Amino acid sequence: MAPQTGSTEKEAQPVSTFPQLFTWEEIRTHNGRGQGREQWLVIDRKVYDVSKFSKRHPGGSRVISHYAGQDATKSLLEDFRELRCAIEKMGLLRPSSSFFFLIFLHLLILDAASWLVVWYFGISLVPFLVGMALFTTAQIQMGWFQHDLGHCSVFSRPKWNRVMQVVVINLLKGLSASWWNHLHNQHHAKPNCFRKDPDLNMHPLLFSLGKTLSVELGKQKKKFMPYNYQHKYFIFLAPLALVPFFQLSIFYFTIKRKKWLDLFLFVSYNIRVCLMYIPLMGFNNFMVYYWLSRYLESTWFIWVSQMNHIPMDIDYDRNEDWVSTQLHATCNVKQSLFNDWFTGHLNFQIEHHLFPTMPRHNYWKAAPLVKALCNKHGIEYKSKPLLTAFLDILHSLKDSGDHWLEAYLHG
Missing domain, CATH: 3.10.120.10 (Cytochrome b5-like heme/steroid binding domain)
Incomplete structure (x- = not known):
């Protein structure tokens, strides 16, 4: 009661x-x-x-x-509340201006370099591919940076974060800040909870995720896709589906919600990119350059964003306390300079979910404290190498597909 x-x-x-x-x-x-x-x-x-x-x-x-x-x-664990207070006293929720300035500077350099390579060297195969690689890298790094801004972890004032996020995701990436925040805030509220976490929207149209949902699909004799092969087609189909999903959903969302500023800004982005690149390479070459870059970016995003979640518990909402919900749905990837940069520090997914406003450069300092808390209460704190995390996505998909097939044939 x-x-x-x-x-x-x-x-x-x-x-x-x-x-x-x-x-x-x-x-x-x-x-x-x-x-x-x-x-x-x-x-x-x-x-x-x-x-x-x-x-x-x-x-x-x-x-x-x-x-x-x-x-x-927020938490039923008194120790977590004490940990939160300790982290605040240690200053781990305060952002470093120099760190985020360098992050912003490096993504601007990457973005400019992608255009300069094509402008100076032309569109023969090597500069074409180098420019595409730089463009893809700039776009994914902008994605990680706008994610920081969306969590209000770059500036001390929330308003500055919101304004800068609009600049980065709308004007520099061609997406919508309102759309991203609408979906991502739900993900943090109920990660890996079917029908509540928007990141599971591709279930069951393309993939069968988690044992419970897979068995349920099988018993209902639903077969939208051959899920027992999903660990094989995930590599190509997941990023391929994400590209049109993002592009179409931002138009649908902004028009339905009457977010006219967002609509104007990301349309302006597309006009700007066309004016920058089409005169250099022609329309057909630009279409290949742009959409292949988007596919590569989508591939990068899918593997990084899902390595921390798909191998974890995926189920209906079980109404657990907030801390347990976050820990059961997330895992970490080992720290290294490359892993931190490649993932936008989302290799520290546990700390990010427990402290969403913590600046990413402080995750590694909080990690030992969080791990100690988990050990004290018998909660598993998962951390794995990057390649292992990628392979675990495929292993998890295969296990879920096997559960679906067993229930489909014999359920």
């Missing part, structure tokens, strides 16, 4: 003005889908009506709705 007492901001009002007890069955019915569409949250054993606040939530209304009818207490 969850006692309801206390008060909070106007938008998130206590359900009752006097002390009252609610059963979990009562709380779960207020999940935003029943009569009246009320949304209740339990925070520190107090029940709040967040129906109005959800529309104003800075992370988007869906972040709140994913927790409606559940216990949304």
Whole structure:
């Protein structure tokens, strides 16, 4: 039972003005889908009506709705709260201006170099491929940097992060900041939770992920794809599907949500890139240059973003406490200068999920403290070499495909 007492901001009002007890069955019915569409949250054993606040939530209304009818207490582990306080006192949540300036400078140099190579050397095979490689690298590094900005970990003031994120992802990458934040905030709220984590949107159209969902698909005799071969077609199909998905979904999202500034800015990006490259190489060569770069970038992004998640627990929302949810859905990759740069420091996925606003250059300092906390409470802290992490994606996909096939044939 969850006692309801206390008060909070106007938008998130206590359900009752006097002390009252609610059963979990009562709380779960207020999940935003029943009569009246009320949304209740339990925070520190107090029940709040967040129906109005959800529309104003800075992370988007869906972040709140994913927790409606559940216990949304940030952490049930007192030790984690103490760790959070210790990390704040150590200054690990303060960004380094020089670090992020160098990050921004290096991606601008890569972007300029991609054009200069083609401009100076022409479009024979070698400069064409070198320019494409530089363009791809610049774009993926911009992606990691805008991710930092989206988590408000680059500047001390959130407004500066939001403005700079629009510059980087809209004007330099040709995507939408509003669209990215809408999806990514949901991912952090419920990572690897089917129907709540947008990163699982390709399930089950292309892939069967996790034992529970794979067995369910098999028993329902659903076969959108030959999932028992998904570990073989993932390499080519996943990045190939992501390119049109990103391009089409940003138009759909910005028009539906009336994000006209975002739409104007990323359309401006495409016009600028065309004006820069088409005069140098012609339209047909530019199409090959641009879309092959996007495919390579997508491949890079898919392997890095999924190496920390696909091999971990994928299931329906089990309403675990916040810390356990993050730890069961994430793992790390060993640190090295190359791994840090290649992954945008997302090799420290555990620390990133536990401390989303922590600047990436401090993950390695927090990692031993997080590992000690996990060891104390018997929680597995997974960290593996980069190539092992890549191979584990394929191993996990094969296992899930085998579960699907077994249930499909005999379920």
